[in-house]
Amino acid sequence: MGRRLPVELGRITQDNVEQLRKINLACFPVQYQETYYKDVVTHDEGLCKFAYWDGFVVGAACARIEPLPDDSENQKQNHENASSSNSNNNGSGNKKQKNTESGTKKRIYIMTLGVLAAFRDREIGTQLIQSIFDHYEANKDSGEYKDVVEIVLHVQISNAAAIKFYTTRFGFEQGKMVENYYRRIDPPHCYKLFKKLT
Template sequence: MTRSRIELGDVTPHNIKQLKKLNTVVFPVSYNEKFYKDVLEVGELAKLAYYNDIVVGAVCCRVDTSENSRRLYIMTLGCLFPYRRLGVGTTMLEHVLNHVEKDGNYDNIYLHVQVNNTSAIDFYKKFGFEIHETKKHYYKRIEPADAHVLQKNLRPAITNGIASPGEKNHHDKHSEKIIDKNNVDKHHNDKHA
């Protein structure tokens, strides 16, 4: 398999129907007209994935500027079942990660995943996402209704040199991690002594 078979293309008013059809097939939840109207406005943050010129997947994100931080929210990232495990999802997620890295102005990337969707959870973990929290009854009409919030931190949440509420010790934790890495053996021995 060569990766050159997979290409990403813009979502436009001409192909938005393909995105709607794809989302209907791939996801157990339905998206309203506002979702599709917004998708047309986000540029590089919404892409259709083509495999040998056939639309097989799509990724749609939005910028979320709540809680004194700038975050990227992955609203949808999905691929038709027969085309899974061919690198389509990886290509889409790498596009999003590269976009965020080039921009350099995001605190984190996050998304919701149904708690029983282990393949999606494993997929995102490979890219450095971690389960941040679990929201009960997140989904309205599907079971299980609970969702994990998966998050990949890009930088400590510090605003104007002051840690934002709820993130007070984030910077300190980061420093501790670095110290821990340097003293892994010492800590390991202490625990078992």
């Protein structure tokens, strides 16, 4: 592993969302629909961040708050907005979630984490994910964050590096396998990774 490369984190906005498209195209063989990019800029700015090094965008993490679904609903909704995926894509596409009343249990869902190949193994992904945890900690007693009970993502079963990253660095647990989660890739199955917050 290379030396830690300190980066500056910045919000994703309507003015710079095209940079997110470039990161996604470079990191994942997946074509996200326009609704993905339109929705990302409406999510809490603390959950969707760019990583900047020397003024250049070198990575991005995108997450959202959504109602805590039952397993069948969760499996049905995920990845409907992407045409394909691979082991580097932790995302669920961008199936828009319905708003729920206060008091309904919610989760933070990590849609994507991508770092340009030349900047990997420099702890940039760690800094991006840590920023999501820090944002939750700073807001957990207010607004919709009061109802958040876990942080979740899905990882292709063959992506041992990503599974190790989340379980060893952030204490995620590996849940059950979800069959046929991805489209047009092999293997198509994934694991749910989760960390309880309450």
